[in-house]
Structure formats: C-alpha cells, structure tokens
Amino acid sequence: MSLLRLSLSTILLWTTTAWLACDGGLVEQDNACEDVECSGHGLCGLFDNQPICICDSGYHSDGLACIEDVEEDDDVEEEEEVEEEDDLGTLIFSNGFESGDLEDWRCSGNCPSVVNSPVFDGSYAGNFVLTRDLPTSYRTEVVVNEGLQFAFGQEYCITMVYRYEDWAVDSDAECGPFQIHTTPSSWDDPDCGTGSAYSTAPFLMFAQNDLAKFITYGGNILWEGPLEKQQWLTIKVHFRISTGSDGFIEFWKDGVKLGRVEGRNNAGVDGCGEPQREPYFKMGVYKWNWKVERPATDTTRRQLYIDKVKVYQK
Numbered sequence: 001m002s003l004l005r006l007s008l009s010t011i012l013l014w015t016t017t018a019w020l021a022c023d024g025g026l027v028e029q030d031n032a033c034e035d036v037e038c039s040g041h042g043l044c045g046l047f048d049n050q051p052i053c054i055c056d057s058g059y060h061s062d063g064l065a066c067i068e069d070v071e072e073d074d075d076v077e078e079e080e081e082v083e084e085e086d087d088l089g090t091l092i093f094s095n096g097f098e099s100g101d102l103e104d105w106r107c108s109g110n111c112p113s114v115v116n117s118p119v120f121d122g123s124y125a126g127n128f129v130l131t132r133d134l135p136t137s138y139r140t141e142v143v144v145n146e147g148l149q150f151a152f153g154q155e156y157c158i159t160m161v162y163r164y165e166d167w168a169v170d171s172d173a174e175c176g177p178f179q180i181h182t183t184p185s186s187w188d189d190p191d192c193g194t195g196s197a198y199s200t201a202p203f204l205m206f207a208q209n210d211l212a213k214f215i216t217y218g219g220n221i222l223w224e225g226p227l228e229k230q231q232w233l234t235i236k237v238h239f240r241i242s243t244g245s246d247g248f249i250e251f252w253k254d255g256v257k258l259g260r261v262e263g264r265n266n267a268g269v270d271g272c273g274e275p276q277r278e279p280y281f282k283m284g285v286y287k288w289n290w291k292v293e294r295p296a297t298d299t300t301r302r303q304l305y306i307d308k309v310k311v312y313q314k
C-alpha cells in the first residue's frame with residue numbers, strides 16, 4: 001500500500017489538541033466539522049481553520065471524502081532506493097556541537113546540554129532532556145542563533161543524526177528530533193492571537209506509542225516505522241517549500257529513500273489571513289500536552305541526542 005495515513009490514535013490527538021504546527025495552535029471552531037462524515041472512513045479535523053478529513057489507514061482525503069488508496073499513487077514514490085552520493089548543494093549551516101557548548105544555538109524552553117558521550121561524530125553531541133518538572137514542562141528545543149529560514153521556491157537538504165535514548169512508550173505524542181516551523185505574520189498581533197496564527201508545518205518528525213513518523217503538510221504521514229532506541233539514526237530531507245504547486249519533500253532514513261510528496265507544503269496565509277513568512281528550523285523535543293495537566297499517560301521523561309546537523313542549499 002502506498003502512502004500511510006493518520007492512525008486512529010493520531011486522529012483523536014488531532015481532534016483534541018489540534019497540533020497544527022507541532023506548536024499548540026489550538027483553533028476553536030467546534031462547528032466547522034459538524035455534518036462532515038468523511039465517507040465513514042475518517043474523522044474531521046481543522047487545517048488552516050478549515051475542515052479536512054483525516055482518513056483511516058488505507059484511505060486518502062479528496063475534499064471532504066475519504067477514498068480508498070490504490071497501489072499506485074502518482075504523488076508518492078515509495079520504492080526503497082539506496083542513497084546515492086549525490087550533490088547535496090552548498091553547505092550553509094553545520095553544527096555538531098564541536099565547540100563544546102551551544103554557541104550557534106538559542107534555547108526555546110529548556111536548554112539542552114552538550115555531552116562527550118555518546119557522540120556520533122567528533123567529540124560532542126547535544127543532549128536534549130525534557131522532564132515535566134523542568135522550568136518549561138513541555139519544551140527543550142533550540143533554533144539557530146542567526147536564524148535559519150527556508151526561502152519559498154528554493155531547494156535545500158537537511159541531514160542530521162539523532163538517537164532516542166530514554167523514550168518509554170507513550171500514546172501522548174511529541175515532536176522530535178526536529179520540526180520545520182511556520183512563521184505567521186500575525187504571530188505577535190494581539191488581535192489575532194498566537195494560537196490562531198499558526199498553521200500546519202511543512203514537515204516534521206513526530207513520535208507516538210512505539211512509532212517514529214515523518215509527517216508532511218496537511219497531516220500526511222510520509223513514513224512511519226518502529227521507534228528505534230539507543231542507536232544513532234541518520235536522516236536526510238531534500239525539499240522545496242512552496243505555497244504553490246511546485247513544492248516537494250523527499251525523505252531518507254539511514255540511506256534509504258522512504259518517500260516523496262509533491263505540491264503545496266506551506267500555507268499562503270496564516271490563521272488570521274496575513275502572509276506567511278519563510279519557515280524556520282527548530283530541533284529538540286516538544287511535547288505539547290505537558291503544557292497543561294491532562295489525564296494522559298504516566299510518562300515523565302524524554303531524552304534524545306542530536307549530532308552532525310547540516311543544511312545545504314541547492
């Protein structure tokens with residue numbers, strides 16, 4: 001079967017928390033999904049403040065219908081290909097924590113630490129720990145100090161290495177090891193409100209239960225597989241962010257190409273109708289349900305290591 005779709009558990013998550021940008025952009029439009037039945041094969045969720053169908057596995061959305069997948073899907077290539085030593089482009093950012101500190105990074109929430117064991121490359125790696133009793137109970141992330149944004153219409157490659165360390169199975173999901181975060185113009189507009197301004201991310205990685213997932217714009221799961229702990233994992237993403245039809249995203253894990261999706265992958269306007277600015281790179285752990293006390297699971301700790309982050313422009 002081709003493109004994997006959102007699981008039922010993720011659908012429930014969507015409807016209860018509206019993880020529109022992996023950033024808690026809760027949109028209160030309870031009526032928007034009224035009378036939307038999704039052909040009986042999915043559930044309605046909000047996306048760019050509009051109802052869409054989040055279809056069951058084996059189905060994909062077509063308007064407000066859920067259509068059964070066929071083996072051949074023009075949008076997605078799922079053949080496994082061994083990564084070629086291709087031209088990644090011009091290196092525009094590289095950090096493997098080799099300064100021994102966070103000199104290239106600015107913390108969002110709690111700061112990670114820099115450790116000398118385990119490392120994938122060189123002498124140091126970033127150690128991202130999130131526990132519920134930290135000053136920020138839901139976020140240990142960093143962004144690039146000088147800013148790292150992705151121009152619309154431009155091709156980039158991101159490569160990075162990460163390692164889930166302490167990651168008990170939890171039905172309550174989180175972003176990690178990275179997300180490409182939208183930049184709504186209305187972010188700081190008090191008339192709009194931060195939550196309302198967000199829209200769905202171009203792509204991000206996500207963990208839930210015992211699965212790791214690579215999720216693209218609109219909530220499509222481009223890849224999901226076992227959440228492999230205590231081993232270094234390598235990913236590469238080749239992409240063009242676009243508010244039009246010429247966007248694409250390709251994803252490799254451990255040298256194996258796992259999918260490609262084409263088309264629009266960033267909203268043209270934010271949740272308050274203002275133009276979107278270029279999205280930016282953010283990495284670490286973001287577990288939005290820990291923002292508030294929820295009757296969820298008893299998991300209290302997340303830890304991952306990150307090393308050898310590189311960004312290329314093609």
Ligand SMILES: [Ca+2]
Binds near residue numbers: 122125
């Ligand atoms: Ca390193």
